[in-house]
Amino acid sequence: MLAWLLIAPAAGGIIAWAVAPYGKRWARCVSLAAMLADLAIAITLWIAGGAAIHIGPQSGWLTQLHLPWIPSLGISFHLALDGLSLLMVLLTAILGVASVLISWRDITERVGFFHFNLLWSVAGALGVFLALDLFLFFFFWELMLVPMYFLISIWGHENRTYAAIKFFIFTQASGLLMLVSILALVFVHHGASGIYTFDYFRLLGTPMNWWTSIWLMLGFFIAFIVKLPAFPFHVWLPDAHTEAPTAGSVILAGVLLKTGAYGLIRFVGPLFPNAAHWFAFVAMLLGVVGIVYGAFLAFAQTDFKRLVAYSSISHLGFVLLGIFAFNAIALQGAVMQMVAHGISTGALFMLVGVLQERLHTRDMREMGGLWKAVPRVGAVTLFFVLASLGLPGLGNFVGEFLVLLGSWPVNVALTVVGACGLVVSVIYSLAIMKRVFFGPRTGAGVLADMGMRELTIMAPMIVILVLLGFYPQPLFDILKPMLGGVLGP
Amino acid sequence: MTLQGLYTILPFDVMTAGTVIVMVMIAFYRHHALTLGLTLLTIAISFYWLFPTGAMLPRQVTPLFIIDAYAWYYGGILLITAAGVALLAFAYFNNGGDLKEEFYVLLLTGTLGGMVMAASSHFASLFLGLELLSVSLFGMIGYARNRAGPIEAALKYLILTGLSSAMLLFGLALIYVTLGTMQFGLILKAIAATNALSDPWMLIGLTLIVAGLGFKLSLVPFHMWTPDVYQGAPAPVTAFIATASKVAVFALLLRYWVEIDAYRYSSVYLVLSIIAMASMLAGNLLALMQRSVKRILAYSSIAHLGYLLVAFLASGNQAVQAVNYYLAAYVLTSVGAFGVVSVLSSSEDELDDIANYRGLFWRRPWTGGLFTIMLLSLAGIPFTAGFFAKFFAVLAGVSVARWWLVFTLIVGSAIGLFYYLRIIVALYAAPAGQDATPEQAHPGVAFAGALTLAAFAIAVVWIGVYPDPLIHFIQYATTFG
Numbered sequence: 001m002l003a004w005l006l007i008a009p010a011a012g013g014i015i016a017w018a019v020a021p022y023g024k025r026w027a028r029c030v031s032l033a034a035m036l037a038d039l040a041i042a043i044t045l046w047i048a049g050g051a052a053i054h055i056g057p058q059s060g061w062l063t064q065l066h067l068p069w070i071p072s073l074g075i076s077f078h079l080a081l082d083g084l085s086l087l088m089v090l091l092t093a094i095l096g097v098a099s100v101l102i103s104w105r106d107i108t109e110r111v112g113f114f115h116f117n118l119l120w121s122v123a124g125a126l127g128v129f130l131a132l133d134l135f136l137f138f139f140f141w142e143l144m145l146v147p148m149y150f151l152i153s154i155w156g157h158e159n160r161t162y163a164a165i166k167f168f169i170f171t172q173a174s175g176l177l178m179l180v181s182i183l184a185l186v187f188v189h190h191g192a193s194g195i196y197t198f199d200y201f202r203l204l205g206t207p208m209n210w211w212t213s214i215w216l217m218l219g220f221f222i223a224f225i226v227k228l229p230a231f232p233f234h235v236w237l238p239d240a241h242t243e244a245p246t247a248g249s250v251i252l253a254g255v256l257l258k259t260g261a262y263g264l265i266r267f268v269g270p271l272f273p274n275a276a277h278w279f280a281f282v283a284m285l286l287g288v289v290g291i292v293y294g295a296f297l298a299f300a301q302t303d304f305k306r307l308v309a310y311s312s313i314s315h316l317g318f319v320l321l322g323i324f325a326f327n328a329i330a331l332q333g334a335v336m337q338m339v340a341h342g343i344s345t346g347a348l349f350m351l352v353g354v355l356q357e358r359l360h361t362r363d364m365r366e367m368g369g370l371w372k373a374v375p376r377v378g379a380v381t382l383f384f385v386l387a388s389l390g391l392p393g394l395g396n397f398v399g400e401f402l403v404l405l406g407s408w409p410v411n412v413a414l415t416v417v418g419a420c421g422l423v424v425s426v427i428y429s430l431a432i433m434k435r436v437f438f439g440p441r442t443g444a445g446v447l448a449d450m451g452m453r454e455l456t457i458m459a460p461m462i463v464i465l466v467l468l469g470f471y472p473q474p475l476f477d478i479l480k481p482m483l484g485g486v487l488g489p
Numbered sequence: 490m491t492l493q494g495l496y497t498i499l500p501f502d503v504m505t506a507g508t509v510i511v512m513v514m515i516a517f518y519r520h521h522a523l524t525l526g527l528t529l530l531t532i533a534i535s536f537y538w539l540f541p542t543g544a545m546l547p548r549q550v551t552p553l554f555i556i557d558a559y560a561w562y563y564g565g566i567l568l569i570t571a572a573g574v575a576l577l578a579f580a581y582f583n584n585g586g587d588l589k590e591e592f593y594v595l596l597l598t599g600t601l602g603g604m605v606m607a608a609s610s611h612f613a614s615l616f617l618g619l620e621l622l623s624v625s626l627f628g629m630i631g632y633a634r635n636r637a638g639p640i641e642a643a644l645k646y647l648i649l650t651g652l653s654s655a656m657l658l659f660g661l662a663l664i665y666v667t668l669g670t671m672q673f674g675l676i677l678k679a680i681a682a683t684n685a686l687s688d689p690w691m692l693i694g695l696t697l698i699v700a701g702l703g704f705k706l707s708l709v710p711f712h713m714w715t716p717d718v719y720q721g722a723p724a725p726v727t728a729f730i731a732t733a734s735k736v737a738v739f740a741l742l743l744r745y746w747v748e749i750d751a752y753r754y755s756s757v758y759l760v761l762s763i764i765a766m767a768s769m770l771a772g773n774l775l776a777l778m779q780r781s782v783k784r785i786l787a788y789s790s791i792a793h794l795g796y797l798l799v800a801f802l803a804s805g806n807q808a809v810q811a812v813n814y815y816l817a818a819y820v821l822t823s824v825g826a827f828g829v830v831s832v833l834s835s836s837e838d839e840l841d842d843i844a845n846y847r848g849l850f851w852r853r854p855w856t857g858g859l860f861t862i863m864l865l866s867l868a869g870i871p872f873t874a875g876f877f878a879k880f881f882a883v884l885a886g887v888s889v890a891r892w893w894l895v896f897t898l899i900v901g902s903a904i905g906l907f908y909y910l911r912i913i914v915a916l917y918a919a920p921a922g923q924d925a926t927p928e929q930a931h932p933g934v935a936f937a938g939a940l941t942l943a944a945f946a947i948a949v950v951w952i953g954v955y956p957d958p959l960i961h962f963i964q965y966a967t968t969f970g
Contacts (some may be wrong), residue, residue: 040796070957109850143871149910154917165910171902178879180895183887 001045001128002065002079005089006123008037008351009096013119014297020112031100031115035122039093045084046478062086069136074186075196077131083478084486087335088129088262090471091342095254095458096122099247099458102350106246106357114155117147118247125255129262132311134182137267138175144256145171151248152240163236163243164421170236174226181219191445204270206280214228217279224268225283226261230320231290234313237280241309242362249305253312253349254342261338268385269326269486276324284407288414290317291421299428304355307432309349313390314425315341321418322403324445328483329352330406337399339475340468344387344396345460345471351381358447364432369441378437380458387465390422390442391427395468412418453480498608499542500564501618504601508594509529515590516934527936528593529572531821532600536568543966552672558966559767560608563740566952567607571600571733572825577725577831580938582633584835591647597790599729604861612661612671619657619705622734623650629729630722633836642721648908649704649714657701663694669939677749693967699760705738708798709767712791719787720841724834727783728827731790732820743801743812761802765894768795771899781841781877785908786826789867792901796882797868803885812934813963818866818874818952825945826863829856832938843909843912848920855939857916858873859946866949868909869902871951 012034015320022026045062063408081089099118107114124144131137153164184197189206190196197203208216214418226233237257241249269276276283301307315337322334354377355370361436381446387394390401400422408415450458468475495502511527539561547557553558574598584590602621609615627650631643666672667690668679705712719727772792779785797819801812825858833849834842834854840846850857866875879902886895 041546069955072957139871139876142876145872146865148767150917153910153914161914165914169903170912172906173899176899176902179883180899183884187888334641358771363861422607 001041002078002081005038005041005045005126005130008034009119009126010039011395012037012098013094013109013116013123016115016119017112022117024108024111027112027115028104031119032118033113035093035096035100036223038092038122038126039097042086042089042093045081046090060484064081064132073135074195074199075135076199076212077138078199079127080132081130082482083263083270083480084335085129086478087124087184087260087339087475091339092125092129092255092257093260094464094473095250095342095346098346098457098461099250101453102250102353103245103247104453105351109229110154110451114151116181117150118251120144121147121151121251122255125251128259133198134200134203141178141259142175144259147177148248148252148256151251152244155245156186156250157245158241158243159239159319160243163239166236167240170226170233172270173224175433177219178223181216181223184212184219185216190215195235200267206271208248210274210420213272213275214278217268218274220268220271220415221264221279221283223344224263225286225320227263228257228320229260230286230287231293231313231475233266234240234290234294237313238291238306238309239416241312241349242303242305242476246356247348249309249353250346251350253309257312257316258342261316261323261334264320264323264333265334265486269323275412277326279413280326284321284411284414286377287317287320287322287324288418288421290314290320291418292424295424295428298422299431302364304359304364304367304432305349306362306437307354307428308345308352308377311428312345313423315345315388318400318403318418321407321414322399324480325403325410326409326487327406327410328487330403330410331341331483331486332405332479333399333402333404335399335479336395336468336472336475337403340387340395340399340465343461344394347384347458348381350457351384351455354450366442367436368439369437370447371437373441373447376413376447376455378433380431380450380455383435383444383462384465385429385432390451393466393469395465395472398469398472442463496555496640497542497545497548497550498554499538500561500568501601501604503531503535503538504597504604507535508597508601511590511595511597515753515773517595519552519587519590520821521579521583521589524590524593524715526573528575528597528951531597531617532575537563539565539568549610549697553604553611554608555610556608559744560604560740562963562966563607563736563816564604566736567600567603567733568675570736570820570824571596573828573945574725574729574733575763576937577824578723578933581723581725581831581834582836585838590835592629595625595628596729598852599629599733601622605741609741610673612665612669612673614919616658616661618656618737620654620837622737623654623705623897626650626726626734628728630718632726633723634838638721638839642718645721647719652709653704655698655700656704659695660697661702663690663697667691667694671743677745680749682693695757700782702738702742704850706735706794707791708794709771709791710764712768712771713727715791716784717789719790720781720783721877724783724827724839725834726786726830728824728831731786731823733828735794736820736903737792737820738796739812739816743809745811746801761798761892763946765795765798766897768792768798768921770795770904773901773904773908775902779908780843782830782843782846782912783790783827783839783841785843785912786823786830789905790823791906793823793867795901796879796898799891799898800882800885802894803889803891804805807885808886808898809967810960810963811885813957813967814956817856817959817963818878819947821949821952822866822873822875825942825949826867827858828938828942829863832856832935832942842866843915846912847918848916850916851920856942859942861913862946862949864909864913865892866953868906871953872950874949875955876953877907877956902934 016027016030060082062081067077069075069077122139123145149164149168153160184427188208192207229237291314295308298307298310318337319334322330387396390397523608543561566809599622602618604838605618627647633637727891760792769792772788776785776788779924806937869875869879
């Protein structure tokens with residue numbers, strides 16, 4: 001079952017590439033089928049996931065797959081799924097389907113290779129969310145970069161080469177730092193137990209001295225917050241997001257950024273509990289700086305897509321704050337924020353794509369008064385902008401509120417500053433509406449409003465955000481069994 | 490030498506006999522394809538005999554050679570390289586003027602030289618092997634003699650390799666003066682028994698040897714000749730210099746480095762660490778500014794030898810395993826990468842400027858795709874051999890806590906990504922105007938090149954996804970230490 005989650009997009013990507021010469025439609029259909037199959041598998045896993053199994057010191061794991069890979073080094077192909085992984089897999093599958101659909105008319109050149117890269121980066125991200133062998137994790141971590149690099153550098157916008165190379169070097173270099181930490185951890189474990197192993201459960205609770213744990217924790221931490229991205233490692237993100245094609249931005253914002261947060265929750269806390277708690281203040285501080293700084297920069301942008309990109313930095317600051325508050329409420333909030341941000345920001349990027357397809361610009365100074373021309377686009381954008389600014393009743397509000405609630409007892413000052421960031425987010429979010437949809441119309445000509453295809457993509461995302469906002473309990477139920485393992489006794 | 494001894498070195502015998510047969514055949518009947526066939530047959534038979542002779546216990550054949558699974562592991566790598574280079578050269582030289590057949594004689598002798606080095610246990614056989622390799626290489630570099638580039642490269646190589654050989658020889662002589670023997674085994678015993686390394690003559694000798702071998706390995710600061718020669722030499726020959734000559738020297742170094750337990754000598758260790766760090770940084774930084782694909786690959790090979798030294802300088806079993814794996818991965822990848830340049834070039838015209846590679850992937854998807862795989866492998870991205878190679882190098886470095894070397898490796902790799910990506914960007918850019926790549930050769934000839942590249946790419950991906958068999962084989966082959 002778990003292997004099929006990875007095989008479906010991987011095989012779909014190859015088939016899509018292979019059938020592309022017989023017609024672009026075939027490549028698109030194959031990719032869509034592969035992503036729908038993935039979504040179906042994920043939903044099946046969710047429904048069937050009643051009975052938890054015990055595969056480690058923690059319960060709460062739903063299913064696993066364990067195959068030998070390189071036994072001479074203690075490396076195995078170990079995948080497992082718990083509530084957190086399940087949520088991330090569901091998010092990835094939903095955004096995967098959406099990004100295939102949104103590229104239907106957006107991408108007209110080299111369609112086969114495009115879908116190959118799209119599906120492989122999704123497969124890589126799914127692998128990251130499922131891998132429980134540290135080597136395998138690193139393998140997938142690196143694997144998802146290459147297709148994303150191609151997506152940006154071939155189908156991106158004006159400054160794509162620069163953005164793609166910057167993205168690749170940032171993430172690859174930080175990944176190597178993590179590799180050193182993984183290897184050092186393995187050797188520390190070897191020193192204590194005499195076994196070489198990369199298995200997550202065996203490495204949990206490895207005894208190590210204080211400074212070793214700090215250094216190793218930092219190796220992981222930096223790799224993850226570069227990906228998240230948190231201040232001061234965020235500089236690659238605005239470029240990469242702005243230059244990527246729409247589908248690339250959606251996957252990048254919705255899925256790839258979440259791998260950083262996922263890594264923090266799954267690895268940094270459990271593997272180095274003492275060091276992570278010692279470091280929590282700095283991490284929370286970086287989170288708050290990200291919230292405020294990202295929000296201010298977002299407001300200053302004139303490029304619509306860049307604005308959304310900076311708002312991501314701001315929203316993911318909440319995730320960082322919530323994770324390092326180390327309590328159940330804040331962590332639930334952080335995960336909720338991850339899911340809600342994935343959906344809302346993904347949708348906003350798609351809307352930018354929709355506008356760009358019609359106006360051939362992303363510059364908000366050249367927009368204005370579009371509500372009358374394209375009322376449906378305006379209404380849908382209004383919804384996601386409200387979601388993004390944290391309107392009560394939508395998913396993002398639940399996430400941000402819980403994060404702030406959970407971090408209040410930990411550090412009042414940081415929570416207050418973080419909450420102020422929300423005000424700035426209201427300002428830049430409403431500024432989007434004002435600059436793009438209201439005011440005098442600058443351009444001329446008749447614009448086509450959203451068609452059925454575009455509305456079909458948006459509708460489920462709206463439904464999900466409303467459901468998460470009014471009835472978030474199912475998400476917390478999925479998450480609950482794994483909280484103990486992350487937060488420790 | 491006994492009959493038993495001759496049997497043990499049967500792969501050498503086959504190579505020698507094959508060289509003579511090819512040479513005699515050329516004297517009577519020139520035929521390009523037939524010469525290639527005979528060359529490949531020689532290589533195949535020699536390769537076949539590696540297995541029965543390598544399965545025996547390690548044995549000394551005269552004072553000159555030590556034959557064991559380790560020596561033949563490298564013999565095998567060299568033979569595979571030679572087969573790949575022969576096939577690439579066939580496509581490369583096919584359209585060029587007359588007299589293409591002698592190339593294969595040089596290729597065979599050069600390969601034999603490398604194999605001799607990997608199995609040598611005496612200064613005489615070391616020097617013999619090295620010179621056999623270097624002199625053959627000199628001939629091969631200048632083989633495309635109707636162009637100025639190869640001639641210039643050949644002269645540069647001749648002068649510098651002559652100089653470095655002289656330094657090496659002087660170093661060997663100084664050690665002989667100090668210790669009174671030229672056999673490695675006895676030298677090791679003498680060093681272990683006495684405190685010979687504190688003897689000034691001995692130290693000067695070692696320094697000269699390091700410098701001499703540093704030239705052959707093109708490590709910084711002995712790397713100046715590398716980009717010029719790599720760029721000037723015909724592409725298949727560049728593939729051979731970049732791999733065969735490095736593999737042979739490294740194989741020899743590693744065996745005696747481990748046996749001598751040189752990690753005890755902190756000064757030697759320090760010097761090599763500095764060389765390693767300088768190679769990683771200088772190689773990667775200098776590659777950033779190049780426009781020629783061959784020069785980029787040349788600087789990248791300098792950096793890769795730096796990475797290899799990181800693995801090499803970590804002591805113990807991890808180091809041996811890491812170096813052995815790294816060399817296999819490096820050879821497959823480098824032959825593949827230079828091979829792509831080779832199949833796009835001919836002896837008259839080389840496709841070297843990065844601008845000529847624009848949009849290659851869209852014009853020739855297979856060649857472009859293979860080149861991408863090779864570049865990603867050089868950059869150390871998953872699903873390729875280079876990924877595990879880098880992984881093992883870091884593993885070896887971390888296992889003995891050589892943090893500075895490991896961090897330099899990381900910084901080097903990050904810089905390296907930039908120029909690998911530059912080539913990849915060019916490959917996938919929209920094609921600019923005219924197709925600059927030359928017309929496809931005769932289908933059969935092009936097939937030889939394509940087949941080689943495909944085989945190397947499959948090998949790169951195979952050991953990059955499932956390295957376990959190779960690791961087991963390496964562990965079996967390196968039980969000497």
